[in-house]
Amino acid sequence: xxxxxxxxxxxxxxxxxxxxxxxxxxxxxxxxxxxxxxxxxxxxxxxxxxxxxxxxxxxxxxxxxxxxxxxxxxxxxxxxxxxxxxxxxxxxxxxxxxxxxxxxxxxxxxxxxxxxxxxxxxxxxxxxxxxxxxxxxxxxxxxxxxxxxxxxxxxxxxxxxxxxxxxxxxxxxxxxxxxxxxxxxxxxxxxxxxxxxxxxxxxxxxxxxxxxxxxxxxxxxxxxxxxxxxxxxxxxxxxxxxxxxxxxxxxxxxxxxxxxxxxxxxxxxxxxxxxxxxxxxxxxxxxxxxxxxxxxxxxxxxxxxxxxxxxxxxxxxxxxxxxxxxxxxxxxxxxxxxxxxxxxxxxxxxxxxxxxxxxxxxxxxxxxxxxxxxxxxxxxxxxxxxxxxxxxxxxxxxxxxxxxxxxxxxxxxxxxxxxxxxxxxxxxxxxxxxxxxxxxxxxxxxxxxxxxxxxxxxxxxxxxxxxxxxxxxxxxxxxxxxxxxxxxxxxxxxxxxxxxxxxxxxxxxxxxxxxxxxxxxxxxxxxxxxxxxxxxxxxxxxxxxxxxxxxxxxxxxxxxxxxxxxxxxxxxxxxxxxxxxxxxxxxxxxxxxxxxxxxxxxxxxxxxxxxxxxxxxxxxxxxxxxxxxxxxxxxxxxxxxxxxxxxxxxxxxxxxxxxxxxxxxxxxxxxxxxxxxxxxxxxxxxxxxxxxxxxxxxxxxxxxxxxxxxxxxxxxxxxxxxxxxxxxxxxxxxxxxxxxxxxxxxxxxxxxxxxxxxxxxxxxxxxxxxxxxxxxxxxxxxxxxxxxxxxxxxxxxxxxxxxxxxxxxxxxxxxxxx
DNA sequence: GTGTCGTCCTTTTTT
DNA sequence: AGGACGACAC
Numbered sequence: 001x002x003x004x005x006x007x008x009x010x011x012x013x014x015x016x017x018x019x020x021x022x023x024x025x026x027x028x029x030x031x032x033x034x035x036x037x038x039x040x041x042x043x044x045x046x047x048x049x050x051x052x053x054x055x056x057x058x059x060x061x062x063x064x065x066x067x068x069x070x071x072x073x074x075x076x077x078x079x080x081x082x083x084x085x086x087x088x089x090x091x092x093x094x095x096x097x098x099x100x101x102x103x104x105x106x107x108x109x110x111x112x113x114x115x116x117x118x119x120x121x122x123x124x125x126x127x128x129x130x131x132x133x134x135x136x137x138x139x140x141x142x143x144x145x146x147x148x149x150x151x152x153x154x155x156x157x158x159x160x161x162x163x164x165x166x167x168x169x170x171x172x173x174x175x176x177x178x179x180x181x182x183x184x185x186x187x188x189x190x191x192x193x194x195x196x197x198x199x200x201x202x203x204x205x206x207x208x209x210x211x212x213x214x215x216x217x218x219x220x221x222x223x224x225x226x227x228x229x230x231x232x233x234x235x236x237x238x239x240x241x242x243x244x245x246x247x248x249x250x251x252x253x254x255x256x257x258x259x260x261x262x263x264x265x266x267x268x269x270x271x272x273x274x275x276x277x278x279x280x281x282x283x284x285x286x287x288x289x290x291x292x293x294x295x296x297x298x299x300x301x302x303x304x305x306x307x308x309x310x311x312x313x314x315x316x317x318x319x320x321x322x323x324x325x326x327x328x329x330x331x332x333x334x335x336x337x338x339x340x341x342x343x344x345x346x347x348x349x350x351x352x353x354x355x356x357x358x359x360x361x362x363x364x365x366x367x368x369x370x371x372x373x374x375x376x377x378x379x380x381x382x383x384x385x386x387x388x389x390x391x392x393x394x395x396x397x398x399x400x401x402x403x404x405x406x407x408x409x410x411x412x413x414x415x416x417x418x419x420x421x422x423x424x425x426x427x428x429x430x431x432x433x434x435x436x437x438x439x440x441x442x443x444x445x446x447x448x449x450x451x452x453x454x455x456x457x458x459x460x461x462x463x464x465x466x467x468x469x470x471x472x473x474x475x476x477x478x479x480x481x482x483x484x485x486x487x488x489x490x491x492x493x494x495x496x497x498x499x500x501x502x503x504x505x506x507x508x509x510x511x512x513x514x515x516x517x518x519x520x521x522x523x524x525x526x527x528x529x530x531x532x533x534x535x536x537x538x539x540x541x542x543x544x545x546x547x548x549x550x551x552x553x554x555x556x557x558x559x560x561x562x563x564x565x566x567x568x569x570x571x572x573x574x575x576x577x578x579x580x581x582x583x584x585x586x587x588x589x590x591x592x593x594x595x596x597x598x599x600x601x602x603x604x605x606x607x608x609x610x611x612x613x614x615x616x617x618x619x620x621x622x623x624x625x626x627x628x629x630x631x632x633x634x635x636x637x638x639x640x641x642x643x644x645x646x647x648x649x650x651x652x653x654x655x656x657x658x659x660x661x662x663x664x665x666x667x668x669x670x671x672x673x674x675x676x677x678x679x680x681x682x683x684x685x686x687x688x689x690x691x692x693x694x695x696x697x698x699x700x701x702x703x704x705x706x707x708x709x710x711x712x713x714x715x716x717x718x719x720x721x722x723x724x725x726x727x728x729x730x731x732x733x734x735x736x737x738x739x740x741x742x743x744x745x746x747x748x749x750x751x752x753x754x755x756x757x758x759x760x761x762x763x764x765x766x767x768x769x770x771x772x773x774x775x776x777x778x779x780x781x782x783x784x785x786x787x788x789x790x791x792x793x794x795x796x797x798x799x800x801x802x803x804x805x806x807x808x809x810x811x812x813x814x815x816x817x818x
Numbered sequence: 819g820t821g822t823c824g825t826c827c828t829t830t831t832t833t
Numbered sequence: 834a835g836g837a838c839g840a841c842a843c
Contacts, residue, residue, distance in 0.1 A: 058832060086833045110833080183833045218832090251831060350829050355834090372831090409819060603833060623830050645829050661830080684828065685834045 005029075005036065012271045013037045015238070017046065017210070019231075019265035021258065022240040025302045026287070026667035027278030027629065034214055034240055035065055039072040041210055049075050053208040053230065054082040057215050059604045061627070062087070065214070081208070085223050086183055087603055089190035093181075094591055094599075096200055100193045103179040105393045105595060107400075108602035112378065114138060114182045117399050121167070121174050124421060132167060140164045141171055145184035146220045146252045148191065178398050178430065184222075191226045205233025216241030216261070220252040224260070237265060243298045244291050247623060247661045249653075258298060276302040276667075278629050280309020282703045283673050287666040290698050294656045302667075311705040312666075312673045316692065320353075320637075320681035324360040327634050327676060331366060331617060334632055334672075341367060343631035345618040347665050349643040352683065353636060354619055361617060371620035376606030381482060381491040382498055386601055388472045391453050392460040393595055396430035405431075405449055408481035412449065416442025452476070465593045466503040473499075505597050622665040633669035635662075638677040639690040641784040646795055649803040662695045675704075688786040691768050759785050759792045761808040764815060766794055773814040777801035 005013060009029055012022045013036045024030035038054060041047045056062045062084055066077045081088065090108070093100050109117060118134045118141075121127075144154050151169040156162045175181060181189060194201045211231050213219070216239040219227070231237045239261055246255040262270055276284055284302050291297070317323040331344055346357055351372055361368045376382060384407060387400035395401070406412040416438060424434035435450040437443075456475060460468050473479050473495050482488035482495070591599075618630065637643055643662065648654035666673060675696060680689050692711070696704075759766045766772070770782045772794075780798035794813075797803045806813070 084833065108833090111831090186833080248831075250829080352828070352834095406819090411819085413819070605833085621830065642829095647829060657830095682834075 005033075006275055008271055008273050008275070009033050009036075012273065013040050015269065015271070017236045018269055019236050019261075019267075020238050020269040020271065021216075021262050021266040022238070022271045022273060023298055023300055024240050024242055024273040025276060025300050026242065026245060026664070027276040028273035028302070029277060030240055030242075030273065031061070031064060031068065031214070033273065034212055034238075035068040035072060037238060038065075038069055038210075038212065042073060042075070047209045049080055051207060051209040052081060052212065053088070053210070053235075054080075054212040055088060055214065055227070056082075056084055057218050059084055059087070061214055084603070085226070086186050089186040089226075090599055090603060092190050092193065092204075093186065096193060096197075099197050099200060100189050102181070102189070103394070106179045106181055107390055107394055107397055107595075108186065108599055109175075109180050109182045109399065110378070110602050110605065111138075111183070112383075113180075113399055113602075116403075117174065117178075117180070118167075118171060120399070120402065121171055124425060125167075125170055127163075127167065132163065137164065137167055137171075141168050142182070142184045143252065144168060145182075145188045146222050148188060148222045148225060150188075174398075177428075178396055179394050180397060180399065187222050187226060191222060191229065194226075194229050201229070202233065204230060205235065208235050210238065211235050212238045212240070214240055217243050217246040217255050217258055218248050218253045219257050220254055221257075224254070224257045228265070231265075237261070239266070242300075244294070244300065244660055245626065245664050247626065247657060247664055249657050250651075262298070270298075272300055274300055274302050276304045278670055279304065279667060280306050280671060282308050282311050283666060283669050286312050286673070286699045286703045287663050289700050289703070290659060290666065290695060291663045293698050294659055310672060312675060312699070312703050314696065314704050314706050314708075314710075315674065315676045316706075316708045316711065317676065317678050318680065320356050320678040321360070323636060323676050323678040323681075324356040327357065327636060327674070328360040328364050328366065330634075330674065331361075332364060335366070339631060341615045341617045344634075345620065345625065345628070345630040345632070345668065346634045346636060347620060347622050347625050347668065348636050349622060349645055349661070350637075351621060353642075356682075357619060357636065361619075367614055367616040368619055369616040371618070371624045376494070376497070376501075377601045378605050379491075379494055381478070381494055384478060385469065385473055385476075385495055385498055386598065388453075388456065388476050388478075389460075389469065389594060390598055391432075392457045392468075392472075393592070393598065395432040395450075395453055395457065398424075398431045401431045404476070405446075408477040410449060410477070411445045412442055416440070416446065420446060460594060465506045465597060466499050468594065469499045469502050502597055505600060506593055622661050625668050626664050629668055629670055631670050632672040632674070633665070634674045634676060635665045636676045637681070638675045638693045638696055639681075639784075640693055641688070641690045641795055642681075643693050643695070646784070646803065646805075649797075659695065659698075662693075683786070686786050688784060689768055690784040759794070759808060761792055764808075764813070766808060766813075766815070771816040772796060773816050774798065774801075774806070775812055777804065779816065 006029075009032070012020070012033050015037075022030075022033060024033065034054070038052055041052065042049055054062075054065060056065060062082055066080065066082055069075075069080075069082070070077045081091075083091070093102060093106070097104050097106065115134055115138055118137050119129070122129045122132065122134060122137070144151075151165050151172065154161075154165045154168065156165045175185065194204065208230060211227060213227060218241070227237060239258075241258055243255050243258050246253060249255065279287075281304055284304050285308075288301055315323075315326055317326055327346060331346075334344060335341060346368075348354060348357070354370055354372075358368065358370065377386070384404055387403040390397050390400040391404070402417070405417065419442070420431055420434055420438050423437045424431050427434060427437075432450060432453070435446040438446055452475065456472055459471050463471055478495065479492070482491045485491070622635070635643075640646075644655055644658035648658045651657075677690075677692050677696075680687050682688075766782055766785060768782055768785060771779065772782060773779050774796070777796075777798040778800050780796040780801070782794050783797050783803065784795040786793050786795075792808045793805055794808055795803060795805045
């Protein structure tokens with residue numbers, strides 16, 4: 001298996017047991033190295049399969065890793081510690097729910113659930129949601145948690161933040177009361193558990209002899225600490241990532257973790273995988289040249305043996321519609337030449353761009369598939385059914401209770417619910433427990449609902465999962481409701497699909513989102529010979545495995561004073577090799593199939609593509625394309641303001657992240673790459689005009705082939721050097737801001753041959769690329785123009801004051817040379 | 819309790 | 834422009 005690796009890959013795979021950073025460029029065989037290393041560690045007896053911890057970000061990569069691993073080695077992948085950060089933390093918390101201070105039946109809030117919980121909290125606490133918008137509260141709370149901060153630890157001095165912290169505190173109390181945890185909480189709770197509970201921490205520190213991390217550039221502060229805590233017992237961390245593909249800073253990812261890791265742990269052990277097996281030379285060199293414009297890179301230059309291939313084609317069209325049409329015509333001829341539709345991807349920076357392209361594809365009759373949008377477990381009807389199911393396990397889950405208490409309608413109105421919620425609040429209890437306290441007609445209905453939940457919960461004890469779901473769908477009235485709804489057919493189908501998913505899940509005896517491998521049955525986790533492996537691994541590493549785990553069994557014995565834990569430990573103990581796995585026994589016996597399925601539903605929301613199956617052109621955002629590759633790739637909307645997105649220019653190092661995004665986009669292509677742009681496009685109901693992206697100018701001409709005349713407008717960003725300096729806090733983008741007075745602008749009629757359009761306001765003419773002077777902000781260049789009539793606006797990049805959007809009718813601008 | 823109208827927002831997204 | 838959500842009226 002190792003023969004086919006190149007020297008760098010080989011070196012990475014066979015590194016001795018020490019911390020290491022593998023800088024894996026796009027298409028350099030990153031996943032292969034990761035899985036081959038795991039196989040190598042196992043095969044050479046350095047670690048038993050269960051002494052490996054492999055962490056990914058998405059369920060998809062976890063699945064892929066397992067699949068590849070099982071292709072390399074005849075082992076049963078079930079129960080391996082390979083999963084997402086969240087999945088693994090969930091697993092740990094399920095095993096040690098008591099030590100983590102959680103109810104056994106704790107349930108997971110997805111993003112939407114969390115938002116609903118926050119809204120409910122704000123309402124109940126009488127907090128003005130105008131002043132504290134639920135989304136911002138959510139951001140604040142998650143941000144704090146991702147930094148590892150509990151309310152007490154959050155720095156707050158101004159009244160606004162103080163109040164936010166207070167809301168955070170209230171939210172946390174509400175979650176505790178309801179036995180629910182949000183995504184960030186899974187990680188933080190788990191981190192705290194390991195940090196505070198020495199026996200458990202030491203147990204896992206000994207158990208995991210090798211820690212492997214995928215997409216390391218995407219880790220946030222807490223994930224980094226979680227990893228280093230687990231590794232503190234001596235397990236080496238094998239971190240694989242690419243700083244040039246870090247595109248998730250906006251959601252908390254910290255590329256800096258890579259440099260920190262190198263400095264603090266991996267020191268000299270950095271391996272670069274620079275040979276690319278995916279793209280031809282022109283494509284690769286374009287990517288290299290582009291990304292070279294970023295600063296503070298760890299440094300890497302991709303190369304290929306495949307030859308230079310075809311140049312990157314660039315096309316500029318007058319409008320977004322014509323751009324889309326051009327793309328579709330080109331796709332048509334590619335297909336005519338024998339290309340597979342599924343090997344053609346159309347990428348865009350923002351989802352709003354998909355519409356025109358879809359339209360053009362649709363009217364040309366080319367099948368296509370759009371990625372993004374609602375995922376299976378996020379659908380309304382599925383969420384309703386899941387809410388009922390959650391109540392089976394945990395009737396105190398107020399979020400779920402409220403979601404379905406009157407769905408389908410059963411005469412429980414807002415007034416009744418207000419009474420109920422006040423009562424519950426007074427008594428410090430859940431809505432379910434307070435339900436019998438409300439009088440009147442509404443109260444009667446509440447009682448009926450509560451009784452229904454309890455009776456269903458009773459059924460839940462005896463019915464297998466799929467049957468239970470059918471039962472719930474039927475007896476809750478969801479079935480009848482959707483049968484009578486006009487467009488209920490799809491929803492009923494999805495509910496049936498939910499039953500099927502549960503059947504598959506139950507059949508696989510799945511464990512919170514870690515799929516069972518379809519593998520030759522080998523000795524499962526912790527049977528006799530696995531114990532042998534474990535001891536051998538211990539010996540190889542120069543320590544005494546049996547001795548090392550001894551204290552853990554003591555700890556468990558202490559824990560076992562609790563009847564539940566004792567039963568769990570005792571029953572599993574026979575099947576387990578030794579003390580080592582005792583501490584984890586709780587996880588295997590503690591979780592009902594229902595609870596496991598609910599976790600699965602929260603942690604893995606399912607596919608977000610429309611219809612799988614037929615061969616179709618792939619449409620998606622650049623973000624969604626990360627990790628994928630196609631024979632032919634169209635990157636559309638390569639314009640200033642769109643790509644790089646104008647909003648990114650306001651953020652610190654926003655431009656560099658955009659550039660990495662473009663780098664990711666370019667490196668998706670194997671054989672053919674097209675960059676397309678439009679001079680005008682409809683956005684938010686307005687026509688906007690823009691210049692070609694500065695990124696185009698960062699790619700050397702020799703790699704490009706212009707299929708439309710290249711416009712000689714001076715390079716988009718006259719002040720490119722300072723472009724990344726955003727003015728802190730100034731928010732010109734906000735609607736109706738300081739420049740609210742309507743402008744009296746008019747779009748100048750465009751002559752057929754004019755490429756860049758202009759706007760006339762009063763006596764002044766503005767055009768893209770125009771130099772202007774502002775009394776306060778100084779000199780700048782117009783990046784884009786939008787609107788007409790009453791609200792023409794210009795996005796202007798000032799040399800010293802950053803990029804701002806100004807209303808032309810209001811701002812006192814002077815036209816200067818440029 | 820349901821349906822309709824108006825208002826708001828619009829970068830990227832996984833768990 | 835277009836979709837989602839909330840307020841208001843029947």
